[in-house]
Amino acid sequence: xVCLLFxxxxxxxxxxxxxxxxxxxxxxxxxxxxxxxxxxxxxxxSKVDRDSYVVYGEDYTNLTMKATPYHIxxxxxxxxxxxxxxxxxxxxxxxxxxxxxxxxxxNDYKLSAVYNFKSLAKDMKEYTVCIYGDLGLxxxxxxxxxxxxxxxxxxxLIIHIGDIAYSMHSDKGRIGDKFFEKIVPISAFVxxxxxxxxxxxxxxxxxxxSRLTMPSNGVDIHDNQFYSFDLGDVHxxxxxxxxxxxxxxxxxxxxxxxxxKDLEAxxxxxxxxxxxxxxxCSNRDGHKSDCTGEDNEYIRVGDGEIPGFEKLFNExxxxxxxxxxxxxxxxxxxxxxxxxxxxxxxxYYNAQTPVYVITGCAGNRENHALFNDxxxxxxxxxxxxxxxxxxxxxxxTHIHLTQMGAEKGNIVDDLWVTKxxxxxxxxxxxxxxxxxxxxxxxxxINDKQDW
Numbered sequence: 505x506v507c508l509l510f511x512x513x514x515x516x517x518x519x520x521x522x523x524x525x526x527x528x529x530x531x532x533x534x535x536x537x538x539x540x541x542x543x544x545x546x547x548x549x550s551k552v553d554r555d556s557y558v559v560y561g562e563d564y565t566n567l568t569m570k571a572t573p574y575h576i577x578x579x580x581x582x583x584x585x586x587x588x589x590x591x592x593x594x595x596x597x598x599x600x601x602x603x604x605x606x607x608x609x610x611n612d613y614k615l616s617a618v619y620n621f622k623s624l625a626k627d628m629k630e631y632t633v634c635i636y637g638d639l640g641l642x643x644x645x646x647x648x649x650x651x652x653x654x655x656x657x658x659x660x661l662i663i664h665i666g667d668i669a670y671s672m673h674s675d676k677g678r679i680g681d682k683f684f685e686k687i688v689p690i691s692a693f694v695x696x697x698x699x700x701x702x703x704x705x706x707x708x709x710x711x712x713x714s715r716l717t718m719p720s721n722g723v724d725i726h727d728n729q730f731y732s733f734d735l736g737d738v739h740x741x742x743x744x745x746x747x748x749x750x751x752x753x754x755x756x757x758x759x760x761x762x763x764x765k766d767l768e769a770x771x772x773x774x775x776x777x778x779x780x781x782x783x784x785c786s787n788r789d790g791h792k793s794d795c796t797g798e799d800n801e802y803i804r805v806g807d808g809e810i811p812g813f814e815k816l817f818n819e820x821x822x823x824x825x826x827x828x829x830x831x832x833x834x835x836x837x838x839x840x841x842x843x844x845x846x847x848x849x850x851x852y853y854n855a856q857t858p859v860y861v862i863t864g865c866a867g868n869r870e871n872h873a874l875f876n877d878x879x880x881x882x883x884x885x886x887x888x889x890x891x892x893x894x895x896x897x898x899x900x901t902h903i904h905l906t907q908m909g910a911e912k913g914n915i916v917d918d919l920w921v922t923k924x925x926x927x928x929x930x931x932x933x934x935x936x937x938x939x940x941x942x943x944x945x946x947x948x949i950n951d952k953q954d955w
Contacts, residue, residue, distance in 0.1 A: 505522075512746040525550035530608035530684035531619065531916065532691035534557045536719040536817075537733035539626040540599045542695065544571075544609050545717040546588045547684075551578065551827050551856030558594045560607035561583040561819045564618050567606060568826055571596050576746060579714040581707045586675045595805045618690040624660065629899065631660040634694075636866035636892035637701065637780065637828015640670030641683040645867030646910040654690040656684040659894075660733065662694050665828035665899050666701025666746075666780030667917065670868045672702075680711055700729050702749055702886060709746075718742065723762050730759050732766050737900040739772040743813070745781035748803045749950055753810060760811050767820035773900030775822045775927070780805075780828035783814065785834055786880045794880060795830075798946040805938030812885045814840070817858050821928030824903070825920060828864035831873040832888045833907050835917055836860040838929070839882035845902035849884060851920045855929050861895040863907060868940045885917045901925055 514665055523529055527534070531546045545556050555574070559567040592609070599605060603623050608615040613851065622881040624631075634650060653659060672680025697718065704712035719731040729744035743763065747755040767775065781802035785795040806812035818840055819826065825837040838845040838857040852859060865872070865888070872888045879886070889909040896904040901924065907917040923929075 512573065519739060520684055523549075524614065525551055526611060526613040526767045528614065528616045530681065530715070531609050531616055531688055532684065532716075533693070533695045534697060534717050534719075534737070535624060535695035537735075539601055539624050540597060542596045542599060542605075542621060542623065542884055543717050544594045544596060544607065545715075546609045546616070547681075547715070548592070548611070549587070551590055552613065552614035556592050556915060558596060558607050559615070560596055560605050562603060564606035565622070567608060569596075569598065570634065574952055576797075579710065579713070581677075581710055584707065585779065587676050587678075588680050589677070589714070591714060599623040600744070603689040615762060616692075621693055621695070622657070622660070624695075624735060628660070628897070631736060631897055632658060632925065633661045633777070633897070634659045634664060635663045635665065635826050635863060635895055637665035637826075637864040638666070638670075638831055638868045639664065639855055639866035640868035641686065642670065642869040643871065644683075644686075646892045647686065647867070649910045649913070650892060650907070651687075651689045654694050655723045659694050662690060662696045663742075663778055663826070664698045665698065665778050665864070667703045667864070667868065668698060668701070668712070669703075669827060670870075671703040671706065672715065673706045677711060680715065684715065696727070697740075697742065699779055700744060700746050702746060703747055705750055721762055723758055725758055726753060730762065734772055736897055738774040738776055738897055739770045741766060741775070741777045742896040743777055745779040746805050749781060749799050749814075749946075756810055760816070762819075767816070767822075770820075774824075774897070775820070776824045776826070777817065777822055777858075778826040779813075780827065781829045782838055783812075784839055784853050784860055784882060785827075785829075785830050785848040785862055786876050786878075786883045786886065787830050787832060787834075794876060796948055798941050798943075799949050801938050802941045802946065805936050808943040812936070812938070818930050818934065819931050822858040823855070823923075823929060824859045824861065826893070827860065827862045830862050830864045831868065831870060832844060832862065832865050832875065832886065833891060833916055834862040834883060834887075835885040835905075835907070835919060836882045837884045840931045840934060842882075843881040850918055851922060853922050853923060854927050855921065857929050857931055861905065863891070865890050866892050867910065887916045889914075889916055891916055906950050
């Protein structure tokens with residue numbers, strides 16, 4: 505009954521019920537790599553002239569620990585939004601490993617409901633991650649299923665691979681407000697990690713940069729679009745494909761230099777990357793069939809002095825890359841420079857190159873994309889069902905991927921990615937080939953996605 509009451513309160517927000525301006529809303533967690541910490545971010549719709557803080561502890565009736573925000577800022581899009589939002593970022597410290605903590609965020613006027621999370625561990629032996637892209641407020645088909653699983657404690661981490669809310673800046677940011685309130689039963693209970701998609705780019709990604717809190721990358725770009733963290737046997741790297749999509753050359757170069765150093769410093773058995781736009785797929789979409797559009801090629805190969813990702817991923821042994829953007833599910837055989845390396849359908853062992861997975865079908869206002877009738881050689885499994893990925897990390901040699909159908913609860917795809925201890929993927933001494941990128945066509949592609 506308590507759970508049903510909790511969820512029903514959020515239904516009122518989705519219907520447009522407004523909260524007082526000092527109320528803490530849109531509470532979400534993020535994990536920055538330190539197992540004894542968790543970051544809590546929330547918003548108020550006006551400046552609070554009293555103290556803001558989070559109270560937390562192991563006993564929900566006695567929250568004796570207290571943390572104050574390390575950063576408070578406000579934002580609005582000048583000339584567009586008359587709505588000003590205040591954002592509070594707070595780090596909870598001193599957490600015991602794998603322990604349930606209860607917390608309330610807010611201020612002396614109003615504290616949030618009591619939420620809880622299970623802290624992570626420095627050496628997580630087994631854990632589960634939910635991964636999806638392209639989840640909107642409208643037609644967010646997977647939302648209820650993910651809420652149910654998150655409330656049941658099935659996930660240790662969430663990764664949302666861009667296109668968040670559709671679109672969080674729309675209606676003067678109210679779409680973003682409603683979306684982030686709707687997913688509080690997920691994001692206030694499980695660390696919610698993100699990267700930006702093309703739907704976040706409006707006003708130079710202002711709503712994305714302002715609302716979310718991702719790990720620092722240590723360089724002079726702090727826009728939540730690229731970062732890394734370790735959890736158990738996995739080194740995770742979130743990256744921006746949108747720097748390429750919108751041809752932000754200096755950002756591309758700085759991200760790439762950071763990425764190269766980050767990969768070289770990694771000591772974890774697994775490397776998993778995630779970014780919004782793919783560079784391999786087999787959909788049918790007019791000007792961008794089979795991911796051979798200018799944006800896809802630019803991300804894959806680069807152009808002249810601008811480097812792409814494929815060669816570096818191959819050289820540094822990236823194991824798995826997750827993509828969104830395409831509104832379907834597609835899992836690929838290992839592929840490099842358009843050459844397919846076949847593996848058994850449901851168990852990849854010592855994959856020759858990174859394993860690429862597109863899971864951009866969580867549900868959004870644009871509905872499904874369509875596949876080509878011709879199946880390209882590197883395409884292993886394809887589905888147009890709405891759904892989301894569940895990744896179970898077992899140890900340093902075994903990862904289990906399951907794509908779930910959101911409407912029927914069915915298993916769409918099932919794959920074990922396995923390797924011997926110490927193995928790194930990578931086709932040796934292999935260049936990548938591509939064409940010169942037509943920047944005018946690149947601009948046209950994004951104009952057609954410019955919402």
